[in-house]
Structures are given as structure tokens and as C-alpha cells.
Amino acid sequence: MKQGWRQFMLGPTGKKVGVFLLVVVAIGVSLAAFGEMKVEFGPFALRLGMGFGLGESQLVIPPLGEIKAYTHRWPVVLSATLERIDLPLLQHELLEVTDSGAYLDGVLFKLRDSLYWFLAKLCLVGGMAGLLVALLLGRRRFAHLWRMTAVGVFTVLLIMGGVLIGFDQTAFQNPRYEGALEVAPWALSLIEEGLDRLPEFSAKLAEVAGRLDTVFAKVNTLSPLANVEGEVKVLHVSDIHNNPAAVEFIEKVIAGFGVDLVIDTGDLTDYGTSLETELNRKINNLGVKYLFIPGNHDSPEVVSHLRKYKNVIVMTKRIYQTNGLTILGWPDPAAT
Numbered sequence: 001m002k003q004g005w006r007q008f009m010l011g012p013t014g015k016k017v018g019v020f021l022l023v024v025v026a027i028g029v030s031l032a033a034f035g036e037m038k039v040e041f042g043p044f045a046l047r048l049g050m051g052f053g054l055g056e057s058q059l060v061i062p063p064l065g066e067i068k069a070y071t072h073r074w075p076v077v078l079s080a081t082l083e084r085i086d087l088p089l090l091q092h093e094l095l096e097v098t099d100s101g102a103y104l105d106g107v108l109f110k111l112r113d114s115l116y117w118f119l120a121k122l123c124l125v126g127g128m129a130g131l132l133v134a135l136l137l138g139r140r141r142f143a144h145l146w147r148m149t150a151v152g153v154f155t156v157l158l159i160m161g162g163v164l165i166g167f168d169q170t171a172f173q174n175p176r177y178e179g180a181l182e183v184a185p186w187a188l189s190l191i192e193e194g195l196d197r198l199p200e201f202s203a204k205l206a207e208v209a210g211r212l213d214t215v216f217a218k219v220n221t222l223s224p225l226a227n228v229e230g231e232v233k234v235l236h237v238s239d240i241h242n243n244p245a246a247v248e249f250i251e252k253v254i255a256g257f258g259v260d261l262v263i264d265t266g267d268l269t270d271y272g273t274s275l276e277t278e279l280n281r282k283i284n285n286l287g288v289k290y291l292f293i294p295g296n297h298d299s300p301e302v303v304s305h306l307r308k309y310k311n312v313i314v315m316t317k318r319i320y321q322t323n324g325l326t327i328l329g330w331p332d333p334a335a336t
Helices: 002-010 012-034 087-096 100-136 142-165 169-173 180-220 246-257 274-279 281-285 300-306
Strands: 036-041 044-052 056-061 065-069 076-085 176-179 234-237 261-264 289-292 312-314 318-322 325-329
Touching: 012 044, 012 100, 012 142, 036 100, 044 100, 065 169, 076 142, 100 142, 234 246, 246 281, 274 281, 274 300, 300 312
Parallel strands: 056 076, 234 261, 261 289, 289 312
Antiparallel strands: 036 044, 044 076, 056 065, 065 176, 318 325
16 A cells, blocks of 8 residues: 555656645745735725635734635635725815715725736745745746746636635625624624614604794793893803714704804814714804814824814914803813
């Protein structure tokens, strides 16, 4: 038995199998060193990678964690690491979107184009690995070098073909989360529930605003206890946290009560990105002075954006006076 195995390994077929296995090992080492590629499509920058391991696909979002799913059976790990999001560009594109389906199709088209280039690079790495094996084995003839290079390219295509043929994209319907993203299922369900109930919530806010208007109209029919000259009606709001219905509610209260001044004591946003301020840009159209005292969720970028609104006065360690009313604004240190 041992003699037969030895004869096989020393024979032409055994040598070819040995060379092929050597090429596979060389490809594995080469992919570990050079099997990554940075791609950009629209406002997103990803680092694509391929290695050997359990048959899974990974989406890495530093520093939050990873999303993984067993998408194929071949012992290959496909990874995509989110390196950067160009928020100003994303903001610009989203504001210009008129057809969300067409926009998503465009993003996916650019992503597919990037994946083709990534596959081309993997084939190049495989070919170089085969060429390196040929040189290490002392093969110098052009035919041998070309053949080994082709073996390397073919091996990569064989591996990727096996992955793609059995790729199950539905596996991401039940992914595994690691790191801070472990709370993602709960957060996503909460967001989904919130979006489903948003129309109901907006309707209730409108109803509340309407009833406040009715109450105020009845109060106006009462005889005042005393005449107050230069009275100022102030509306105090706080912790809006990107609530899309909040500014609409504020607008209705201003109209219903004849509010002269709004004081916002911070936390207009959640993460302090300029994109979030676009969610509340209706503040610029309220028609009254809007005093804003930044909170710990409002970054300097948010503050700078709000300063561009004509009716907004950012209260950073300053005093505002109107009709005998003196207001001191002192921001949270995290916002400055």
C-alpha cells in the first residue's frame, strides 16, 4: 500500500497533484497578504477581502462590530469593511433623490462594477501565485510559466465560482451580530415599529396642537387680570432628537398661540452629524426667533449649520434680551 502511494506521488499524476496543491497554498498565502481592495461607490468606501475559513460573509462596521452569515459552503470568507461615509455627498444625493428605487439601483450597479474589479484583482493574485510557484520549482520555459499562471487564475475562478453558485443571500435575513451591533435586532425592530406608528403619532400631535389652539381661543375670551404691556409669548422645547414630527408640532403651536420666541435647550440631534440637521431644516421657516442652547448631542458641526439660519440665535455663553425678558444661554461643554 505504501509502495503504491509512493509510486503514485512520484509519478506524473502525483507530481501534478502536488504542484496544484502547492499552487493552492501559494494562493492562500497571497490572498492573505494581497487579497484586499478598496472600492468607492458614491459616498461609500469599502475594503473588500477574501480569505479561507468557514463559509461565511462578513460586513464589518468599525467600531460597532460585525454582521455575519453563513452564505455558502466553500471554505472561503468574504468580507466587506466600511471605511468611510462621505456625509456631505450622501446628504446631497439624498436631497436630490426623486426616485428611491432608481437611486438604489444605481448604487447596486456601482457596487457590482466594483466587485468585478475585485474579482479581476483576485485572478491577478492567483496568477502571480502560480507564476511564483513555477519559478520556485525552477521552471523557466515560457510555456511552463504561462501554464502555471493559468493554473493560478483558474484556481481562483474555480473557488469563486463555487462560492457564487451556492451563495445564499437570504442567509442575511438571520445574521449573527458581534460587538455593539449585538443589540441591532432589537434596535431595528424598534425603528421599524416607530416608522409604522409615525403617521399615527403625527396625527395625534396635530390633534393636540388643534386642541391647544381651541383652548387658547377660549382663554382669549376671558377678561385679563391685568393689562401687560410688551408681553412676550415664549415656547420652550428640548430634546427633539431628530423627531420628524416635532418641528411640525412646534409650527402649529406657534400659529395657534401667537408665539413670539422659541427657546430650544438642546439635543436637536442624536449623533451631531450635519446630515441630521437637514431633518430639522424647517426651523428656518418658523417665522420667529429661535434661541438654541446646544446640548451634549449637538456637535460643533450642528451648531455651525444652525448659525446659517436667519431666525436662529445660537446661545453660547451669551445673553439675549427682548421686551424686558433676559435670557442667558450656556451650552453643554460637549457641543463646543
